[in-house]
Amino acid sequence: MRIGELATKAGVSVRALRYYEEQGLLRSVRSTSGQRHYAEEAVDRVQLIQHLYAAGLASRTIAELLPCVDAKVSTPESRARLSAERERIDRQITELIQTRDRLDAIIELTERPDVTGCLVKASGAA
């Protein structure tokens, strides 16, 4: 498939795909006229890239991780990098859960209709 189709299927922009290639995250086969062509698997790969971006990884980091994903080969460094990022994501999840809980508490406070007094008086209504 060509770049437009991949963009649609993966839910990203054409520009993003070119950018991924520029960053070494995505490869394409070029036709004689220079147009990019992709296999079906590229859809999955693009989505993985998106998820890693969403997890806060930078292009450089992703570029360092993907080769060992492809080759299923690991050096001590790549393994360290993989688990380091895994831990980072894990901490991020923990933090997000805390933030969500805090938001929940806030919602609880602002939504409680039985403490109507605070809406007007905002005095020490325990």
Add this chain to the structure above:
Amino acid sequence: MRIGELATKAGVSVRALRYYEEQGLLRSVRSTSGQRHYAEEAVDRVQLIQHLYAAGLASRTIAELLPCVDAKVSTPESRARLSAERERIDRQITELIQTRDRLDAIIELTERPDVTGCLVKASGAA
């Protein structure tokens, strides 16, 4: 306390605190000479701000949420906004967990020492 102390206690830069004030997220009492002074609670507030940033909220969004946190007052819109952001964070957590699990799978693949063949040959070793 003054801005430097707050920065240290909250673990952010002085510049960041001034930026928060500029964005309407943090208030300070000015001394006659113009220096900012904060109460102890500011430490908590700054950390909440940081967590919301970490959860992907923009300054504008935080600025819209904080007043109803402060006043513990809620309009229908503020309630909608609060739970909308809560849902966003929730989806983000789900997505992060998926990404983490995917990383785990990758780590499993690259770390497995019993499939030594793929390190050199990378053939169809099931």
Add this chain to the structure above:
DNA sequence: CTTGCCTCTGACGTCAACGTCAGGTTCTAG
């Protein structure tokens, strides 16, 4: 063959959350 959409390569624009530097004031320890 032409119309119209898709694609190409630069290359500059954007936006947010600060970093950083300049030039001047204020506070505090000795």
Add this chain to the structure above:
DNA sequence: CTAGAACCTGACGTTGACGTCAGAGGCAAG
């Protein structure tokens, strides 16, 4: 009283992941 740290207000710089525009070529339909 004085040196040095901390603070002030602008205001420009930075970074990453793209958006967007310009100008030129490619491809299927009629």
